[in-house]
Amino acid sequence: MIREGIAKDTLYRTLTDQFKVECSDRSSEIDPENELCWKSLTAGWAIAQGLDPEDAYEFAHYIRYKTDLG
Numbered sequence: 001m002i003r004e005g006i007a008k009d010t011l012y013r014t015l016t017d018q019f020k021v022e023c024s025d026r027s028s029e030i031d032p033e034n035e036l037c038w039k040s041l042t043a044g045w046a047i048a049q050g051l052d053p054e055d056a057y058e059f060a061h062y063i064r065y066k067t068d069l070g
Contacts, residue, residue: 002055015049015059016067024069039064 002008023030023045030041039060046056064070 002051002058012059012062015046015051016063016069018049019045019063020069038070042070 002011019042023041027034027038030036031038042060042063043053043056046059047053051059
């Protein structure tokens with residue numbers, strides 16, 4: 001589990017920037033009909049980046065509710 005603090009903030013900033021380029025900016029390619037659950041897609045993407053499932057779900061929640069990418 002990722003501990004709160006500077007390391008988590010840095011990781012989230014890095015992952016958010018990467019998610020924006022790899023997924024959010026390509027959303028029309030990934031989900032042309034806008035019918036998929038992006039919170040699940042985000043969690044899956046985060047797991048593929050090396051986060052454990054609990055941290056990935058927390059990151060997906062962060063993207064959905066605390067950024068303009070959700």
